[in-house]
Amino acid sequence: ATVQLIFSLAQVQYSRGFSGSRSTSLTVCHFSAVHRLTCPRRNSPYSSVDSERYSSLVKSVMSSTVSSQTPETLQAEDGHVYGPVVKARTPPRTEPRLPKTLHPFVNPERTLETEEPEAGPPARILLNRGKSRPFIPSVTRILQQTLSPEQIFYLERWKRRMIAELGEEGFKEYTQNVFKQGKLFHSALEDILTSADTWRNKNLSETPQCPPEAQGYIQSISHVLEDVSAVRAIESSVQHGPLNYLGIVDCVARYRGVLCVIDWKTSEKPKPFLSNTYDNPVQVAAYAGALNNDGNYKYQVENGLIVVAYKDGSPGHAHQINSELMSEYWKTWLLRLEDYREHR
Structure with missing residues (x-):
């Protein structure tokens, strides 16, 4: 269309420029690529036009489709109309928080076991909170009182949703049942692991010491x-x-030849990844660090294992925590311990 317009204007100017002479009529035809390729080449009727004389006309027509504004002038005009651009500041990078005092995870006075220990009954040291002993906080208490605002938000939202579905009494009964099932599960595990008979290659859910509430787990x-x-x-x-x-x-x-602190967990929802277990790895690291510094134990543990069991009997998930990960979770535990003491 632009080419046709230029040719039409050139035709008018050409006719006016040669007044007095024989009138020359120029007809603008439609162009066809197919026709151009198949037909013999003919001389264009515009070949005799003085291109230098009408160059200013062609430039003015062609320049009308292009903006005369540059990016700089467009930006200046935009700033005049809408104001200057406010760029968000990039937040400064903060170094990861480290414990004020990095207590060792393992006890340097002990050696790590590399071979299987001598056979014997497993230790079971009861917790004795006598009146004469000063108050010592538990790992569970410290973790509960140092939850992050995000953790508290999701926990409260879950609690409100459960109360809306079950009611106050229904939610109370639900939590009691969960606690009861967890206790029965741990009790059944204790009976199985301390049994003189091997538990391998047996249907453990049908053993006499396994209550019906724990069979699925x-x-x-x-x-x-x-x-x-x-x-x-x-x-x-x-x-x-x-x-x-x-x-x-x-x-x-x-577990598979590696000495571990094992934590058994029950869950209604699948937890296929270690990240799904929330603070459980920190809890395991805290237990291992305490065991390594407890005089009642003559060995050390550098690895952990979190086992998640499901009530419907579907295959549980076992999440191993190697020594490097345990060291990182130990640092997190030291930070939570510092927060607990500062809050108190």
């Missing part, structure tokens, strides 16, 4: 128990003297 982790051996402690208390806290470990045993 036991069946869920039966494949994990096949890799557990050399049980050293079950439901045994541990205490860290220098850091002044205590806890009760579920189990200390070898």
Whole structure:
């Protein structure tokens, strides 16, 4: 269309420029690519036009489709109309927070075991809170009182949703049942792991010591128990003297040949990843650090294992925590311990 317009204007100017002479009529035809390729080449009727004379006309027509504004002038005009551009400041990078005092995770006075220990019954040191003993906070208490605002938000939202569905009394009964089932599950595990008979290659959910409420959980982790051996402690208390806290470990045993602090968990929802277990890895690291500094234990543990069991019997998940990860979770535990003391 632009080419046709230029040719039409050139035709008018050409006719006016040669007034007095024989009138020349120029007809603008439609162009066709096919026609141009198939027909013999003919001389254009515009070949005799003085291109230099009409160059200013062509430039003016062609320049009308292009903005005369440059990016700089457009930006200046935009700033005049809408104001200057306010750019968000990049937040400064903050270094990761470190504990004020980095207490060692392992006890340098002890050596790590590399071989299977001698056979013997697993230790079970009861927690004794006598009146004469000063108050020592537990790992569970410290973690509960140092939850992040985000954790508190989601916990409260879950609680409100459950109360809306079950009511106040229904929610209270629900929490009691969860606690009861967890206690029965741990009790059944204790009976199985301390039994003189081997538990491998057996249907553990049908053993006499397994109550009906725990059968699904036991069946869920039966494949994990096949890799557990050399049980050293079950439901045994541990205490860290220098850091002044205590806890009760579920189990200390070898899992696939590696000595671990094992934490048994129940869940209604699948937890296929370690990140789904929230603060449980920090809890395991706190237990291991206390055991390594407790005089009742003559060995050390650098690894952890979190086993999640499901009530419907579906295969549970076993999350291993190697020594490097345990060291990182130990630092997180030291930070939570500092927060607890500052709040108190």
